Amino acid sequence: MRFVEKDELYPLLFDPIYVDVVWGGNLLKEHLKRQTPERESPIGESWEISDREGAVSVVSNGPMKGATIRDLIVHYEKALVGNVFTGGRFPLLVKLIDAGKRLSLQVHPDEYACAKLKDNAEPKTEMWYVISAKQGAKIFAGLKSTCTQRRFIDSMNSTDIENCLQNFNSVPGDAFFISAGRVHAIGGGNLLLEIQQNSNTTYRISDWGRLGSDGKPRALHIDKALECINFTDRTSPRITGVSSFSDHNRKFPIINRCPVFRIDDLRLVERWPDSTDGNSFHLITAINQQITISRYDLSVKVEIGSTCMIPASFGDYSIEVPEGKETTVIRTTL
Structure with missing residues (x-):
């Protein structure tokens, strides 16, 4: 190492x-x-x-x-x-x-x-x-x-x-x-x-x-x-969770007024661009599909149920999801 x-x-x-x-x-x-x-x-x-x-x-x-x-x-x-x-x-x-x-x-x-x-x-x-x-x-x-x-x-x-x-x-x-x-x-x-x-x-x-x-x-x-x-x-x-389906990406705040953490429910049907701003890491949890965290020539696969940590200084990245399915991702930050 x-x-x-x-x-x-x-x-x-x-x-x-x-x-x-x-x-x-x-x-x-x-x-x-x-x-x-x-x-x-x-x-x-x-x-x-x-x-x-x-x-x-x-x-x-x-x-x-x-x-x-x-x-x-x-x-x-x-x-x-x-x-x-x-x-x-x-x-x-x-x-x-x-x-x-x-x-x-x-x-x-x-x-x-x-x-x-x-x-x-x-x-x-x-x-x-x-x-x-x-x-x-x-x-x-x-x-x-x-x-x-x-x-x-x-x-x-x-x-x-x-x-x-x-x-x-x-x-x-x-x-x-x-x-x-x-x-x-x-x-x-x-x-x-x-x-x-x-x-x-x-x-x-x-x-x-x-x-x-x-x-x-x-x-x-x-x-x-x-x-x-x-x-x-x-x-x-x-x-209460999301019950509807959409043909575009959506973000639903789960916890957004807690001083300990902030948590979003991402419902994705296509690539989701995101970025860490230096203030906090991002924890990305794949709920129902395998996803891929990518940037340029770098990619990391995240299995269902697993959590990936994006360092706070990492900057721009994307979440790649399977085509034709709605993928649920939980994103956690400070």
Whole structure:
């Protein structure tokens, strides 16, 4: 591996990091045709871009193949991440969530709760985009307007807790904004793209009576969760997806007023010209078709479900898509 000059930076692909969990599913294999490793528990997460201790993404293409994302950030800094970068780890974590069973009911802290809880807590806001869903799959996110704080607390140890939650049928193309402080659970049968702050702080409220891989109940974090839950937040987290088809390219903002990330749903039927302006990298995720990132004599193929990082200093590029089909691409920036 060698570092290239800054003006030679190119679109980067990374090896996925697979995580086995008690609730893992089979849609990574069935829908995305991934060759996932055999583990004692099923694979439930694929960390597509990660800069966490013990889970650092490794470049899989080009002259810098084998370098870690940490190596690149230390070496290139703002040329890779963008002018808003002030140091530290890569600011986002990109995952695929393959839920064979329902995940725990949980909540993440905001900055205020982190300061109060300490304990190395990190704020975490995230977005889910439904790539595929089995019949009957659901998303649970946010409190119902009819659920009081007292009822929620009294129901935490019973099955009635589900009646406190907004629930939605999972529809491919729909997205969900899970702000810090919003209770949530992913239902079984979902394959989601998750874009989140680079944080691994999660407080479980309920695990639905399930046992962990060791045969014992997994730990709950009730006191810490109650410090994080925003009981005044009763808004719907769902951003309804595009249902119509068009013979021209379209861009639909999913998240455009969040200080953590901006996310667009691109519906493409032909070449899409784009450019990084130096302020932020672009993360380009292929949802339903293979795409190609190109510029002049350079091209990088991005498989379905994979994410490509366009360095902030890269400038003009194009997304090439198959002819005669509408291709869905998720673009994420800071």
